[in-house]
Amino acid sequence: MREYKERVLYHLKRNQQEGIKLLKQLIREKSIQEYENKSQAIVAEKLRLLGLKVDIWEPNIKELEKHAYFLSARKNFDGSPNVVGTLKGVGGGKSLILNGHIDVVPEGDEAQWEFDPYSAKIVNKRLYGRGTSDMKGGNVCMLMALEAIIDSGIQLKGDVYFQSVIEEESGGAGTLATILRGYTADAVLIPEPTSMKIFPKQQGSVWFRMTIHGKSAHGGTRYEGVNAIELSMRVVAHIQELEKVRNSRITDPLYKGIPIPIPINIGKINGGTWPSSVADVVTLEGRMGVAPDESMEAAREEFEQWMEQLKIDTVFQEYPLTLEWFGARWHPGTIDVNHEFMQALTNNYRYCLKELPKIEASPWGTDGGLFTHVANIPTIVFGPGETKVAHHPNEYIDITRLHEASEIIACTILDWCGVHDES
Amino acid sequence: MREYKERVLYHLKRNQQEGIKLLKQLIREKSIQEYENKSQAIVAEKLRLLGLKVDIWEPNIKELEKHAYFLSARKNFDGSPNVVGTLKGVGGGKSLILNGHIDVVPEGDEAQWEFDPYSAKIVNKRLYGRGTSDMKGGNVCMLMALEAIIDSGIQLKGDVYFQSVIEEESGGAGTLATILRGYTADAVLIPEPTSMKIFPKQQGSVWFRMTIHGKSAHGGTRYEGVNAIELSMRVVAHIQELEKVRNSRITDPLYKGIPIPIPINIGKINGGTWPSSVADVVTLEGRMGVAPDESMEAAREEFEQWMEQLKIDTVFQEYPLTLEWFGARWHPGTIDVNHEFMQALTNNYRYCLKELPKIEASPWGTDGGLFTHVANIPTIVFGPGETKVAHHPNEYIDITRLHEASEIIACTILDWCGVHDES
Numbered sequence: 001m002r003e004y005k006e007r008v009l010y011h012l013k014r015n016q017q018e019g020i021k022l023l024k025q026l027i028r029e030k031s032i033q034e035y036e037n038k039s040q041a042i043v044a045e046k047l048r049l050l051g052l053k054v055d056i057w058e059p060n061i062k063e064l065e066k067h068a069y070f071l072s073a074r075k076n077f078d079g080s081p082n083v084v085g086t087l088k089g090v091g092g093g094k095s096l097i098l099n100g101h102i103d104v105v106p107e108g109d110e111a112q113w114e115f116d117p118y119s120a121k122i123v124n125k126r127l128y129g130r131g132t133s134d135m136k137g138g139n140v141c142m143l144m145a146l147e148a149i150i151d152s153g154i155q156l157k158g159d160v161y162f163q164s165v166i167e168e169e170s171g172g173a174g175t176l177a178t179i180l181r182g183y184t185a186d187a188v189l190i191p192e193p194t195s196m197k198i199f200p201k202q203q204g205s206v207w208f209r210m211t212i213h214g215k216s217a218h219g220g221t222r223y224e225g226v227n228a229i230e231l232s233m234r235v236v237a238h239i240q241e242l243e244k245v246r247n248s249r250i251t252d253p254l255y256k257g258i259p260i261p262i263p264i265n266i267g268k269i270n271g272g273t274w275p276s277s278v279a280d281v282v283t284l285e286g287r288m289g290v291a292p293d294e295s296m297e298a299a300r301e302e303f304e305q306w307m308e309q310l311k312i313d314t315v316f317q318e319y320p321l322t323l324e325w326f327g328a329r330w331h332p333g334t335i336d337v338n339h340e341f342m343q344a345l346t347n348n349y350r351y352c353l354k355e356l357p358k359i360e361a362s363p364w365g366t367d368g369g370l371f372t373h374v375a376n377i378p379t380i381v382f383g384p385g386e387t388k389v390a391h392h393p394n395e396y397i398d399i400t401r402l403h404e405a406s407e408i409i410a411c412t413i414l415d416w417c418g419v420h421d422e423s
Numbered sequence: 424m425r426e427y428k429e430r431v432l433y434h435l436k437r438n439q440q441e442g443i444k445l446l447k448q449l450i451r452e453k454s455i456q457e458y459e460n461k462s463q464a465i466v467a468e469k470l471r472l473l474g475l476k477v478d479i480w481e482p483n484i485k486e487l488e489k490h491a492y493f494l495s496a497r498k499n500f501d502g503s504p505n506v507v508g509t510l511k512g513v514g515g516g517k518s519l520i521l522n523g524h525i526d527v528v529p530e531g532d533e534a535q536w537e538f539d540p541y542s543a544k545i546v547n548k549r550l551y552g553r554g555t556s557d558m559k560g561g562n563v564c565m566l567m568a569l570e571a572i573i574d575s576g577i578q579l580k581g582d583v584y585f586q587s588v589i590e591e592e593s594g595g596a597g598t599l600a601t602i603l604r605g606y607t608a609d610a611v612l613i614p615e616p617t618s619m620k621i622f623p624k625q626q627g628s629v630w631f632r633m634t635i636h637g638k639s640a641h642g643g644t645r646y647e648g649v650n651a652i653e654l655s656m657r658v659v660a661h662i663q664e665l666e667k668v669r670n671s672r673i674t675d676p677l678y679k680g681i682p683i684p685i686p687i688n689i690g691k692i693n694g695g696t697w698p699s700s701v702a703d704v705v706t707l708e709g710r711m712g713v714a715p716d717e718s719m720e721a722a723r724e725e726f727e728q729w730m731e732q733l734k735i736d737t738v739f740q741e742y743p744l745t746l747e748w749f750g751a752r753w754h755p756g757t758i759d760v761n762h763e764f765m766q767a768l769t770n771n772y773r774y775c776l777k778e779l780p781k782i783e784a785s786p787w788g789t790d791g792g793l794f795t796h797v798a799n800i801p802t803i804v805f806g807p808g809e810t811k812v813a814h815h816p817n818e819y820i821d822i823t824r825l826h827e828a829s830e831i832i833a834c835t836i837l838d839w840c841g842v843h844d845e846s
Contacts, residue, residue, distance in 0.1 A: 203643055205642070205643065205699065207698045207699065208698075209698075218786070218787060218813075218814070219628070219686060219688030219690060219709070219710040219712075220626055220628065220686060220688075220710075220712060220785075220786030220787035221686070221786045221787075222683065222686040222688045223682040223683050223686065224811075227688070227689065229659065229689045229690075229691075229692050230659070230663075230689070232692075233656045233659055233660070236652065236653070236656055237656070240653075259646040260645065260646050263642060263643060263644070263645040263646065265642030265643075265645045265650070265698070265699060265700075265701060266650065266652045266653070266695075266702070267642060267652075267695045267696075267697050267698040267699055267700050267701070267702055268652075268694065268695035268696065268697065268698060268702065269652050269655075269692055269693070269694050269695060269702070269705065270692070270693050270694075271691070271692050271693075272689075272690045272691035272692060272708075273690075273691065274690050274691065275630045275631075275632075275688070275690040275691055275708040275709050275710050275750065275751075276628065276630065276688060276690055276709075276710035276751070277688070277690050277814075278688060278690070279689070279690055279691065279692070282692065285695075285698040286642070286698050286699075287642040287643075287698050287699035289642075289643055327698065328698075328699070362643075363641065363643030363644045364641060364643040390641075391641070
């Protein structure tokens with residue numbers, strides 16, 4: 001096996017510029033939601049050149065809507081295809097899904113970018129642009145790994161499915177569609193931006209919106225009203241208490257050293273209309289982290305019951321809070337840390353980089369939650385992107401990490417799928 | 424004097440319908456900011472018919488801007504005239520300014536109104552519409568009182584100035600312009616909606632905006648950020664403490680029974696942009712009440728120094744708060760409760776209604792603060808409007824109160840200005 005690996009690694013080293021060129025091409029196609037098709041065309045063309053069987057389809061929203069795990073604000077997926085390339089093995093090996101999303105979040109305030117977010121400029125061995133880390137860089141790693149294996153004349157035993165999916169940033173409809181189309185495997189690798197950490201467990205999350213009601217009055221006689229801003233402070237404090245309770249239960253060693261393993265974040269607050277009027281309504285919006293081994297339903301129920309406790313104070317009986325679960329959610333994901341696929345990945349990390357990988361639980365969810373809960377496939381999240389720049393201005397990917405991840409992924413594919421020995 | 428009063432009261436009783444008709448006319452002209460001229464034309468025409476000398480002018484913003492008490496967001500007052508009618512006395516009496524604002528606040532959400540806010544519909548002896556209580560009803564009371572005196576053939580000794588001013592709801596530029604134009608008198612009456620209470624003292628107020636800064640981060644790693652929403656809770660709590668301290672000093676018997684004499688109201692809160700991001704900025708807007716005997720400068724300085732105390736916590740050193748005094752402000756106003764004008768008003772209240780008036784300090788400011796501080800004229804606020812409906816949907820004025828206030832004001836004018844006895 002060592003010989004095959006060295007052959008593949010040699011090929012990767014010689015073709016580093018090809019990978020960078022491909023990534024630049026992908027960055028230059030701004031693939032925000034509803035505009036993924038040009039990027040997908042580049043991916044599909046690459047897969048065809050590699051000789052894979054290519055499946056391109058626009059997910060059928062009518063079918064997806066029937067599924068409990070479906071979440072999307074879109075009316076249809078016209079012009080937003082999924083792309084899957086299949087590399088058939090000769091048989092007798094374990095299969096693998098390589099999954100990455102093609103959609104990127106918008107660039108935000110362009111004034112905060114040092115370079116055009118879609119120019120793919122390289123400065124100091126960093127390639128800048130929206131989607132470099134999250135996660136076209138990861139996708140390119142997988143493509144380069146496959147190319148190295150194929151071009152080195154190696155035949156795998158197990159099948160490999162390369163999936164370039166839409167909608168990860170908005171609820172995971174793209175990956176759900178691949179599962180419902182029948183794609184499955186013995187393991188999944190998702191190279192989301194983990195800063196080269198290996199995440200066998202991923203935190204899920206769910207958004208909530210609380211509406212706090214009060215009673216308006218003139219500010220000069222504010223005692224005649226009930227200030228929803230003051231009540232909202234008590235709601236925030238109560239949520240903070242819940243965060244403590246939920247985190248006190250987390251004992252997983254993967255969360256060692258993490259100050260708050262599953263945070264509850266209050267992200268938005270809006271209320272009141274006039275400085276000298278008592279605010280009669282405030283909305284709070286936030287995100288609750290869901291533990292890798294917890295169900296989203298259980299987390300929601302605990303939150304709902306916790307908020308009921310506020311009714312001890314009659315003001316919350318008279319002015320009941322409303323709670324909505326809205327917008328995005330990501331299911332948690334998990335794989336046994338001693339799973340054979342974990343061993344393959346960690347061994348090859350050591351093989352390529354001559355050091356031990358950092359193994360943690362992720363602070364955020366990915367499409368891995370869908371593979372875990374809907375398809376029941378063990379999933380690992382591991383990628384070259386920088387966690388801290390994802391969704392931020394001046395997003396970049398370190399080119400050294402890009403090459404390193406390609407090497408680790410290529411070797412892991414060889415170990416996991418097995419190599420057909422012609423000799 | 425009793426005979427003159429009875430003559431005037433008889434006239435008022437006979438002409439009640441005329442007063443209602445005039446008020447309806449004024450309500451039907453929607454005189455929100457910048458649209459006051461049609462209402463002002465009705466007032467000017469009425470003053471001309473009464474034989475008063477009428478002064479109509481658009482305040483010159485360039486001149487006003489030089490004044491320390493000027494406050495307005497407007498660029499000019501084109502199309503927004505002040506109207507002042509002068510009724511010269513024969514001499515030897517005290518003069519009086521009757522001041523009322525013609526501007527009304529917008530109607531707000533029309534769906535919350537039972538009737539068209541500008542239809543001036545009467546139901547159960549209540550006249551409904553924006554501006555009925557605040558404060559065209561009060562203005563009409565003064566006009567009816569003057570008409571009754573004039574049509575009864577009574578000649579006053581002192582001068583009376585009827586002022587219909589713009590901009591009270593937005594900082595008092597209209598009244599300031601009358602003062603700078605040279606209008607002055609021995610006392611001022613402002614019939615703002617006091618629910619027939621007499622307010623010798625008026626609470627001032629000033630708006631503040633606090634900006635609380637934090638540091639953004641992904642909600643899943645919220646411990647890497649500093650949540651401005653959490654910091655804002657501490658700022659709100661600190662402001663609540665200041666409110667306690669400030670109110671503990673209020674010993675004026677006029678505030679007896681008022682739960683919070685000079686409240687600090689937090690009216691608006693806005694912060695954060697995304698449920699799963701740590702909010703990096705929150706703005707709080709509110710109104711601080713200023714005690715009748717306190718200067719606005721002293722109140723502001725206390726607030727500023729109080730907020731400095733937060734810096735005991737290093738987080739507020741690293742993320743300093745910013746404080747702005749913005750938007751509206753109303754200076755407090757005060758007259759000695761034993762002032763002769765107070766006696767005239769309270770005596771005539773008793774004379775007309777056969778009961779003692781309620782004398783309190785107002786929970787809000789009026790243009791009376793400008794008369795107190797800029798023109799040094801003792802000012803009383805007393806009017807027929809309902810305090811609680813001002814600025815609210817379904818604003819109305821009770822027609823009985825309208826007539827009662829006309830009577831009390833007419834008799835007070837007679838006593839204060841004195842009657843020229845022809846016999």
